[in-house]
Amino acid sequence: MARGGNKLKYQVEKSIKKINYIGISKKGLRDSGEQTGIHSTDQIKHALSVSQNFAKWAKQEGIKDLFQLKRAHYRDYIAYMQDTGVSNGHLINIETNLRILAKGMAKISQEKGQKPRDWVPKTRLIDSKSRKKPENRSYSSEQIKSFREKLSDNAKIGADLQQAFGLRLREAANTKVAHIREKEGKLYWVATQDKTAIHSAHGVTKASRPRESLCHPEFETRIHELIQGKSPNEYVSQIKYNSLKSAYNRSGIEGSHSFRHTYAREMLTKDLRIRGIEQSGRNMIQRMLENREKGYRRDRLVRREERPIYQAVNQVIDKIHAYLGHGKGRIDLCEVYMKGI
DSSP, X not given: OOTTOOHHHHHHHHHHHHTBOTTSOHHHHHXXXXXXXXXXXXXXXXXXXXXXXXXXXXXXXXXXXXXXXXXXXXXXXXXXXXXXXXXXXXXHHHHHHHHHHHHHHHHHHHHTTOOOOOOSOSSOSSOGGGSOOOOOOOOOHHHHHHHHHXXXXXXXXXXXXXXXXXXXXXXXXXXXGGGEEEETTXXXXXXXXXXXXXXXXXXXXXXXXXXXXXXXXXXXXXXHHHHXXXXXXXXXSSSOHHHHHHHHHXXXXXXXXXXXXXXXXXXXXXXXXXXXXXXXXXXXXXXXXXXXXXXXXXXTTOOGGGHHHHHHHHHHHHHHHHHHTOOTTOHHHHHHHXXXX
16 A cells, blocks of 8 residues: 555455456355355445445544454444434445445455455344335336327437336347347347357357346237347437436436336236236245345245145245346335235
């Protein structure tokens, strides 16, 4: 570190950098028994922001070295932030990112052959149940129609890609014709792990994870129109991320992510309907989420004769999560994306 530099800031940056695993599969690390780290650029931004704010506070408290922190400092900082009036959701995020910082610091200590500093309590101070409950963020058909009328023809392409495949805004902006594949009469959005492939996930998906998303049946004709006559290397959307985001804002779209929520709910409903368990499936999902909210296993009070429906519902949920780029068994994300279908 340069003379006169901010030691705490330097230690934060070094610790966060130490667990920068962008491009490395989180699932792969877990499967091999290794610790996960930071797997997305957004997570790095959040971790750095929270950790640097913590470092500023620590410096004011007379702390000159992060590796001398104690649990009392952690508790005092959370209490300090509580006094500022921030929400419990914000406090939960602070705790999450301080734990990320501690993980990076621990790795530095281990590489030096030193015992990691134990400054983070094993139990969180803010109960995660106090976080504001997830709400249905999907758009109605009337809302989408209203937004779409205000979008330019080029911006409509991005919106249609998001609705068709449940893409994030950045993924839609970076979609090439090669990402759209037809298999067994159905369209899929496919991003491969191969960095050299035209339809690579690298720099496109979150953490560059490979993904395969089924096209929403109502958008198949539109997608065929968008890629017709174009070469595999061409981008489907003619405008890029920032311009697309600005166009959304001007049209009144408050969150592009809501298109993913809409896709998830509609695809979930369609799959349950195809299996002939739409209503019973809805009821089962509601019961599972109520169990989660109360801290029970998701299958609590599911009777033996209900097991086939329970298993079928979980298969559908996992399938939709896979389309969105999520892992299996994510009941937490089911609450976010599929609650109240």
